[in-house]
Amino acid sequence: MSTDPLDGVEEGPAWWDHEAGPVVRPYMVTGGRVRPVTVDFDLITYLVATATLAADTPSPEHQAILALTQEPRAVAEVASRVDLPLGVVRVLLCDLLSDGLIARYDPPPTDHLPNVETLQAVIHGLRAL
Amino acid sequence: MDSVRSETAPVPQALKILVAGGFGAGKTTLVGAVSEIAPLRTEEVLTTAGVGTDDTTGVATKTTTTVAMDFGRITINPSLVLYLFGTPGQNRFWFLWDELATGALGAVVLADTRRLADSFAAIDYFEQRNTPFVIAVNCFDNDQRYTAEQVREALDVDGHVPVLLTDARDRMSVKNVLITLVEHVLTMVRSSVPA
Numbered sequence: 426m427s428t429d430p431l432d433g434v435e436e437g438p439a440w441w442d443h444e445a446g447p448v449v450r451p452y453m454v455t456g457g458r459v460r461p462v463t464v465d466f467d468l469i470t471y472l473v474a475t476a477t478l479a480a481d482t483p484s485p486e487h488q489a490i491l492a493l494t495q496e497p498r499a500v501a502e503v504a505s506r507v508d509l510p511l512g513v514v515r516v517l518l519c520d521l522l523s524d525g526l527i528a529r530y531d532p533p534p535t536d537h538l539p540n541v542e543t544l545q546a547v548i549h550g551l552r553a554l
Numbered sequence: 555m556d557s558v559r560s561e562t563a564p565v566p567q568a569l570k571i572l573v574a575g576g577f578g579a580g581k582t583t584l585v586g587a588v589s590e591i592a593p594l595r596t597e598e599v600l601t602t603a604g605v606g607t608d609d610t611t612g613v614a615t616k617t618t619t620t621v622a623m624d625f626g627r628i629t630i631n632p633s634l635v636l637y638l639f640g641t642p643g644q645n646r647f648w649f650l651w652d653e654l655a656t657g658a659l660g661a662v663v664l665a666d667t668r669r670l671a672d673s674f675a676a677i678d679y680f681e682q683r684n685t686p687f688v689i690a691v692n693c694f695d696n697d698q699r700y701t702a703e704q705v706r707e708a709l710d711v712d713g714h715v716p717v718l719l720t721d722a723r724d725r726m727s728v729k730n731v732l733i734t735l736v737e738h739v740l741t742m743v744r745s746s747v748p749a
Contacts (some may be wrong), residue, residue, distance in 0.1 A: 439709055467686070468596075469637050473565060494666075497565045501596050502594060504596045504597075505594035505596045507626075510620070511598045531569075533567070538659065538686070541743060543634070544740040546739070547636060547736050550630030550634065551736065552626070552733060553612055554725075
């Protein structure tokens with residue numbers, strides 16, 4: 426598929442400007458997959474790359490995530506910085522996870538509030554801002 | 555779970571606080587006032603097929619909507635990071651709230667006295683979920699037309715829920731809102747644990 430899709434198209438003002446949205450729909454990046462294959466990722470799950478850029482990493486988007494997570498970053502931050510919808514990013518993260526290229530660090534269990542020590546640390550930290 | 559504990563990479567514990575309120579109440583402004591980074595935006599593409607309706611007509615009713623959430627970050631210390639998420643303003647995206655609210659430390663309901671009714675949905679939601687929350691009345695341009703007590707009465711919230719006046723643009727004022735919220739959570743945690 427090396428045919429230039431614009432071959433034969435008359436010169437003129439581009440219709441595929443920013444307002445028109447991405448020419449490639451977001452879920453093309455994931456090969457049409459809309460749900461993570463195995464696990465879900467909380468918005469504040471931290472991700473850390475366990476490898477530097479792998480030569481056989483599937484796509485530029487996977488590469489971008491690996492580059493970003495060379496230092497620990499939350500899922501929401503990764504999604505925002507690679508400028509892809511969360512659902513897309515979650516699918517890509519699943520790929521990286523199953524290839525052993527990233528590690529995930531989940532927030533504490535969701536069914537109870539943080540302990541007293543943690544809350545006091547937060548109050549102390551906010552006061553010091 | 556595939557969680558791994560690494561000995562080398564220091565990964566902080568992350569906590570999240572939600573900032574809810576009607577459209578234009580100043581949620582992103584509030585986040586920006588205390589965040590150490592310019593508020594970031596993350597988006598979700600939703601296919602809202604038959605949401606809230608009996609969907610018998612199939613694909614024709616499917617629409618794709620992009621819902622944006624703005625968020626900011628406060629590093630409390632090297633092992634503790636606080637994320638502030640502005641919830642999508644439109645009420646029809648409740649299901650996104652569920653994901654946001656899961657595991658949240660608490661919430662700030664940002665109320666606009668010109669449109670108090672806009673806060674009802676958020677208040678009901680957090681009450682039902684037992685998510686600790688405070689009500690921050692955003693006073694635009696020092697326009698304090700109502701006292702905190704008048705707002706409490708108008709919103710009919712429980713006496714233990716803190717209600718305070720704030721200026722969403724002012725760092726110290728927003729800091730105070732967040733401290734009030736976490737102190738409120740602390741009180742709840744303490745009262746639920748047998749001494």
